[in-house]
Amino acid sequence: MRASPTLSGYLFATPLVVVLAAAVILPALYNTGLAFFKYDATRDAWRFVGTQNFTTLLAQDGFWNAVSVTLLWVAGNVALQLVLGLAVALALNAVVSLRAFYSAVVMVPWVSSFVIVAVVFLWLYHPELGVLNDMLMRLGLISQPIAWLASPGMAQFSLILANTWKFFPLVAITLFAGLQTVPRELVEASTIDGANRLQMLRYIVIPLLAPSIATAVLLSAIWAFNAFTLSIIMTGGGPLRATEVMGLYIFKIGFDSFDFGVAAAASLVLFVAILVITMAYLRVADPARGAKG
Amino acid sequence: MERSRRLVRLAAHLVLIATAVFVLFPYAWMITTSIKPIADVIAWPIRWIPRTVTLENYAAILSDQRFLRALLNSTIISIVVTAISLVLSVPASYGLTRLVRGGGRGMLLGILASQFFPPMVFFVPFYIVLQAVGLLNTIPGLVFAYLSVTLPICTWMVATSLRDIPVELEEAARIDGCGNLRIIWSIVLPIAAPGVVTAGIFAFVLSWQEYIFALLYTTSERAQTAPVLMFYLLGQHQIDYARLMAAAVLLSIPIAVPFAIIQRIYRSGLTEGGIKG
Numbered sequence: 001m002r003a004s005p006t007l008s009g010y011l012f013a014t015p016l017v018v019v020l021a022a023a024v025i026l027p028a029l030y031n032t033g034l035a036f037f038k039y040d041a042t043r044d045a046w047r048f049v050g051t052q053n054f055t056t057l058l059a060q061d062g063f064w065n066a067v068s069v070t071l072l073w074v075a076g077n078v079a080l081q082l083v084l085g086l087a088v089a090l091a092l093n094a095v096v097s098l099r100a101f102y103s104a105v106v107m108v109p110w111v112s113s114f115v116i117v118a119v120v121f122l123w124l125y126h127p128e129l130g131v132l133n134d135m136l137m138r139l140g141l142i143s144q145p146i147a148w149l150a151s152p153g154m155a156q157f158s159l160i161l162a163n164t165w166k167f168f169p170l171v172a173i174t175l176f177a178g179l180q181t182v183p184r185e186l187v188e189a190s191t192i193d194g195a196n197r198l199q200m201l202r203y204i205v206i207p208l209l210a211p212s213i214a215t216a217v218l219l220s221a222i223w224a225f226n227a228f229t230l231s232i233i234m235t236g237g238g239p240l241r242a243t244e245v246m247g248l249y250i251f252k253i254g255f256d257s258f259d260f261g262v263a264a265a266a267s268l269v270l271f272v273a274i275l276v277i278t279m280a281y282l283r284v285a286d287p288a289r290g291a292k293g
Numbered sequence: 294m295e296r297s298r299r300l301v302r303l304a305a306h307l308v309l310i311a312t313a314v315f316v317l318f319p320y321a322w323m324i325t326t327s328i329k330p331i332a333d334v335i336a337w338p339i340r341w342i343p344r345t346v347t348l349e350n351y352a353a354i355l356s357d358q359r360f361l362r363a364l365l366n367s368t369i370i371s372i373v374v375t376a377i378s379l380v381l382s383v384p385a386s387y388g389l390t391r392l393v394r395g396g397g398r399g400m401l402l403g404i405l406a407s408q409f410f411p412p413m414v415f416f417v418p419f420y421i422v423l424q425a426v427g428l429l430n431t432i433p434g435l436v437f438a439y440l441s442v443t444l445p446i447c448t449w450m451v452a453t454s455l456r457d458i459p460v461e462l463e464e465a466a467r468i469d470g471c472g473n474l475r476i477i478w479s480i481v482l483p484i485a486a487p488g489v490v491t492a493g494i495f496a497f498v499l500s501w502q503e504y505i506f507a508l509l510y511t512t513s514e515r516a517q518t519a520p521v522l523m524f525y526l527l528g529q530h531q532i533d534y535a536r537l538m539a540a541a542v543l544l545s546i547p548i549a550v551p552f553a554i555i556q557r558i559y560r561s562g563l564t565e566g567g568i569k570g
Contacts, residue, residue: 005392008473012388013400016381016444023441024407027418034417088312094305102309108316111552113502115520116541119527120319123326123534131322134339165319197301226411229504233524247505250413255509260417267413274411 035268039260046261053265063266065241066249069156070225073245076160077167077224078217084164085171085216090201092172093179103173110169118233121162125149125234149235152242159230159243167223171216178212179205214285218278225274246270320545327351327538334535350539359514360540363522366432370518371500371547373436378443378496383489386452387477391463401452408445415441416509423510432516438506443499447492454488455481487555494551501547519544 038049057063092103109117124132125148133145148158182205206213228247231237237244237252244252250270254263326334327350329343354360385404389397419438420429428434462484466476482489507518523544526537 006394009388009392009397012392012473013385016385016404016448017400019381019440020404020407020444023437023444024410027415027422027441028410030418030422031414034421084312087308091305091308091312094301095309096302098306098309102313105313105316106309107552108320111498111548113498113520113544113548115502115504115523116323116545117319119523119537119541120323122527123538124319124322126534129335129337129339129534131339134337138338165315197297226413232505232508233527247411247413250416251505251509254416254420260421263413264417267411267416271411271414275409 031264032268034261034264036265037261039258041258041260049261053261054269057262057265057269062241062244062249066244066246069242069244070246072156073160073243074221074224076156077163078220080160080164081168081171081220082213082217084168085175086213088168088172089175089179090205092176103176106169106172108169109166112166114166114227114229115233117162117166118230121158121165121230122149122234125158150239152240155235155239155243159234162230162234163224163227167220171220174216174219175209175212178209178215182208210285214281217285218281222274222278225270323538323541323545326535327542329535331533331535350535351543354536354539354543359517360519360522362514363517363519364543366516367501367519368547370432370435370439371497373432374439374443374500375493375496377436377440378447379489379493382444382447382451382492383482384477386448386455387473387481390452390455391460392473401448404445405449406445408442412442412505415506419506420509430511430513430516434510435507435516435518436500438510439496439500439503442503443496447496450492450495451485451488454485454491458484490555494555497551498548501544 034046035053036048036050037046038052039046088106092099092106095102124130127133127145127147127150130145130148132148133142136142137145147154149155186204186208226247228245228251231243231245231248232251235243237248246266247270250263250266253259253266325341325343328346328348329340330345330347330349333340333343386401389401393400415438423429423434423437428437458481462480463476466480471479502520503518504520504524507521508524511517511521519540523537523540526532526540
């Protein structure tokens with residue numbers, strides 16, 4: 001007798017599930033356990049310390065610095081990407097000719113490698129030889145070269161700009177897909193009624209687009225929470241820790257100070273924080289409600 | 294009314310042209326810098342059009358043994374991760390979406406949910422485990438780390454593309470006496486090819502460009518990947534940006550070519566359940 005389809009179905013999934021368990025589930029559980037142990041790098045030994053890693057973490061200035069830097073970083077990225085993404089999505093929706101070409105071009109940053117984005121923007125931002133300063137000076141917008149990565153506020157802004165370049169395509173395409181579900185007749189009708197374009201956008205298009213906007217914000221925020229390749233390459237977290245986002249902070253505790261237990265605790269805190277924020281967010285702005293996000 | 298529509302279209306084109314310039318300029322500048330002689334690279338004000346075009350920066354980077362070794366490591370890792378990801382995720386997606394009654398969806402969602410862990414959760418445990426089994430600083434060690442990211446997303450992508458394929462073909466094949474493996478190979482794979490290719494390219498590109506895991510788990514040249522080597526080029530006292538940009542161009546090619554080919558497929562599959570890029 002042959003095995004039932006359901007049984008063989010699970011059988012086909014077994015190798016994948018085994019590898020996933022080994023590569024994702026077990027390490028995640030192990031990490032949770034490690035958060036309650038203290039690692040002694042000199043003797044390569046672990047000792048159970050209860051919640052001490054968490055109290056150590058919460059007492060560190062670096063942790064709270066990372067919290068505020070990360071919140072600013074996430075908010076800046078989401079806001080900038082949403083504005084740019086919405087403009088591009090609306091424009092893509094309005095054009096008839098060249099639409100395929102434009103959307104292909106818009107996707108270029110999304111498929112770019114993070115390391116390459118980092119080195120190219122480092123070169124664009126170069127304080128003495130950077131093309132960005134050269135352009136702004138030729139246009140007469142600035143008289144002195146700007147040190148893009150040298151002051152805390154400027155560095156945070158410059159990194160957000162580079163990250164926005166990399167990530168706004170996903171926001172634009174998500175919103176563009178959402179716009180396809182806004183009925184054209186509705187928009188046409190309101191034009192005949194004399195609603196001007198901005199009012200139309202504000203009262204008809206944006207509300208209908210809300211599920212897609214919710215999805216785009218979520219994707220962009222989760223991505224920003226996790227991403228620190230730009231910080232580690234372009235600024236190393238400086239100047240004055242102004243760009244030391246949580247990921248980079250955890251990286252440094254773990255692999256500069258070899259404080260493995262505290263690093264594990266911090267990653268756990270970050271994970272729970274993202275989970276809670278996501279859950280709360282999904283309750284308020286549910287992308288599944290209405291059109292498919 | 295017709296006039297105002299035309300105005301909106303014009304404005305839309307202007308927005309998109311400005312966006313195209315914003316998007317393409319970094320690449321244009323990267324390529325220009327890479328073919329400039331060094332004297333032009335360090336000129337101020339900037340010499341926008343190089344006086345002569347040179348390939349010396351490419352020659353320099355391609356004669357660097359460490360860079361070649363890193364390219365080879367990146368190539369091996371990306372191919373192996375892609376192969377393992379597909380070999381595991383295609384049968385699993387087929388089994389869960391086609392054979393399992395009822396429960397398949399729950400397990401698929403569970404598999405997808407496992408990508409929700411932030412990468413930082415894995416920094417320390419991977420390090421300890423890889424060290425314990427002697428895989429720190431090796432290619433298999435890095436492959437293992439990458440599978441934690443590629444497997445959930447590849448499974449989801451393949452399962453999504455399977456959902457759109459009618460089951461009648463498979464049922465016909467089954468009546469003709471084909472087994473499951475035969476059905477996967479000669480019916481599902483050809484029809485689901487766009488989804489499978491997209492998943493494969495996703496796995497390849499992720500491994501090709503990944504940086505943080507590679508930085509953590511490969512500290513010696515033996516297993517170092519190209520992105521990590523870029524970081525070391527940056528760490529040198531005097532950064533040679535022309536050479537760095539030549540390296541960046543070379544590293545972009547294996548990403549640009551497949552995406553140029555399947556750009557359309559990728560765009561339609563990408564909003565489906567991908568959290569990590």
